[in-house]
Amino acid sequence: MRKSVWRKIGLAALVLVLFVSGACAAGTNNDWGGAKAKYVFMFIGDGMGLQQIIAADVYRSSIEAAGPVPALKKMEISSFPVQGMVTTYSSNSFITDSAPAATTLASGYKTDNGVIGMDPSKTKKLTTVAQMARDKGMKVGVLTSVSLNHATPASFYASQPSRNDYYEIGEQLVGSDFDYFAGGGIHQHTGKDKDRKDLYEVAKEKGYQVLRTREEILAAKPGQKLIAVNPVLDGSNAMPYDMDRTEKELSLAEFTRKGIELLDNPNGFFMMVEGGKIDWACHANDAATVICDIFAFNDAVKEAIAFAEKHPDETLIVVVGDHETGGMSIGFAGTQYETFFEKIAHQKESYESFDKKIAEFRKGEEKTFEKMMPMIADSFGLRTATADERKALEEKAKAGDDAARIALSMTLSDLEVEELRAAFENSMLEKKERPKDEATFLLYGGYDPLSVKITHILNRKAGIGWTSYAHTGAPVALFATGLGSELYAGYYDNTDVAWKTMSILGVR
Ligand SMILES: [Zn+2]
Structure with a gap:
């Protein structure tokens, strides 16, 4: 009796150790034995569950419908050859926020809600796939439609106890030595109380060019590290919703295309592109705005697809949500079986x-x-x-x-x-x-x-x-194409996404 109790405790401890170490793959294979990928794209749709993706597909199908019979027209992302299902819980909640969700996708380790790039005790810094790629000599790009030091992009270059430490995260951004930051601006770039040194100035001292107009950004040439800020930003330094985009701005796809042009080099690159405002529109329960931002995100993915067609044996594209937001559903009590x-x-x-x-x-x-x-x-x-x-x-x-x-x-x-x-x-x-x-x-x-x-x-x-103004614990969908993509088929945890990506990149 006593022996079996101890055996159980020992087993539980072993499971815990494996789990905490990130090695517990729960049946999914995280080791890639083939050639290593030279160009890796990780597209993260913030708040983008499977519901949001199918909503965009149903919308387009409804608009373009030739008759009453549903004919689903899939976007590029939902047409990728490999699909996965991913659990998203953090180390202290079944419902994650974007900080631990992105930390896990970037590092392979879970952490508590609100924490960026550190373990739950907030003492150990985690290393990310983007930093590993940089250390291997690859170029690195981080793009987002929200601010550059918001939770998701931050999790690829920063380690901070709180996602709200914008200035400290921004300091790590300009110290990251990544080659291309694009989309939103640096939030609180002079600190919460506007009494700190301007991080755009610090960035310039560290060799970054900072460009803020459409013409300048589109004309940028490879050779210098770049922070490309959309000409129009909201109060939180995010890009406007794609539905409200004006001609003087850049789309997420244009930022992505420019990134590919700047990062392409013989050592390869790692690029993370976040559709960050899909999440914000889901929080606000505004489906039309969600769908528009998903199309903008899908357009950015199309830029990667066009690049992959030129480098088919060396490129991997992964598209994944970090969590679902809003508890969105296709179907409502009042409309029953119709849309x-x-x-x-x-x-x-x-x-x-x-x-x-x-x-x-x-x-x-x-x-x-x-x-x-x-x-x-x-x-x-x-x-x-x-x-x-x-x-x-x-x-x-x-x-x-x-x-x-x-x-x-x-x-x-x-x-x-x-x-x-x-x-x-x-x-x-x-x-x-x-x-x-x-x-x-x-x-x-x-x-x-x-x-x-x-x-x-x-x-x-x-x-x-809609059932919530916050996130939900629903698993998210992952879509992959290109070199190593078959590794992503199945139902696994968000920790595994990072291990698989690191393995295919050859950085682990
Ligand atoms: Zn959110």
Whole structure:
């Protein structure tokens, strides 16, 4: 009895050691015996679960549908030859945040929520696949649509106890000796209290060129390390949503194409590209904005595919989510077995862009729902109709009038108008005056009550559901193509993703 108890304890300890050491592969093979990859792309869709990917595919299929029968048109990423399923839990929660999720994808070790590139005790620094590639003489690029020192990119070059230590992470960025940083800017580049040395200046001292216009960035030539910052940034130094992108900006695909041009060299390269705002739009429960950012992410992947076609035997492309965000579903209680994704095509701007219009409206004199409604109609296609108007639309639609059919499909029900009115009243209050009870949180999640209600209603009409304003514990999908990609088939942990990648790169 006693002996078997000790045997059990010994076994448990062994499992723990293997688990903590990252060697417990749970049946998946992490060792690549073939030729080593010279060019490795890791694309991380932040918050991009399988639901988000299929939502983008269903959307495109709905828009381009030739008839009523569903014919799924897959994006490039969902057409890759190898698929994996990946568990995402961190060392202290079944629901991870982006810091441990990316730390694990980069290093092969789990850590606690909020921690960047360190073990859960916050004493041991972890080494990342990007640093290993750099030390092997390869060039390294880190690209993201959020700030360059945000959790996901940070996890490839920094070690900090907290993801919120932006300045310290930024110091590690400029000290990383990586060759190309692109997308957002350095958040809090002069420190939280704006009293530290400007990190862009430190970067220049360390040999980086810092470019901020579309023309300069597109004209950049290989030879000097580069920090390429999108000409337009939001308050957190992230790029705007792709849906709101203007002509003077660069797309994630353009940053990727430039990166390939700058990093291509005889020793090869490792490039991490993050679609960071897929996550943010999921937090806000705005499906149209999510889907647009996924298409932008997929366009960036297409740049890697074009490169791989020229170097088919030396290139590996891995596309993976770090976790799922929002508990998104294809299907909603009210729409049951049907989807109407074409309805979200009416949305012309992101919730974030519309928030600014609401803020302006709030400052105005005549703050009525009736005055707001045309703005909602203009940006989201949702409209109100009297009983008589509705009846007239129904008759026209029945007679085959397509415009009437579409108008009817975008008309708010009585319940939806009631919900929208309540959200409007709430939104017109100053933020500090708004109710903070549990029911209000469940309705609006801390976002502007009106814009989150608009996207909720529009998404519900399309047949899309949301269950959270945070992340979920759902496993994510991984798609791989190229040299060594077969190693990624199966169902395994996010630690394994790093071990596989390091093995194929020949850095472990
Ligand atoms: Zn998130």
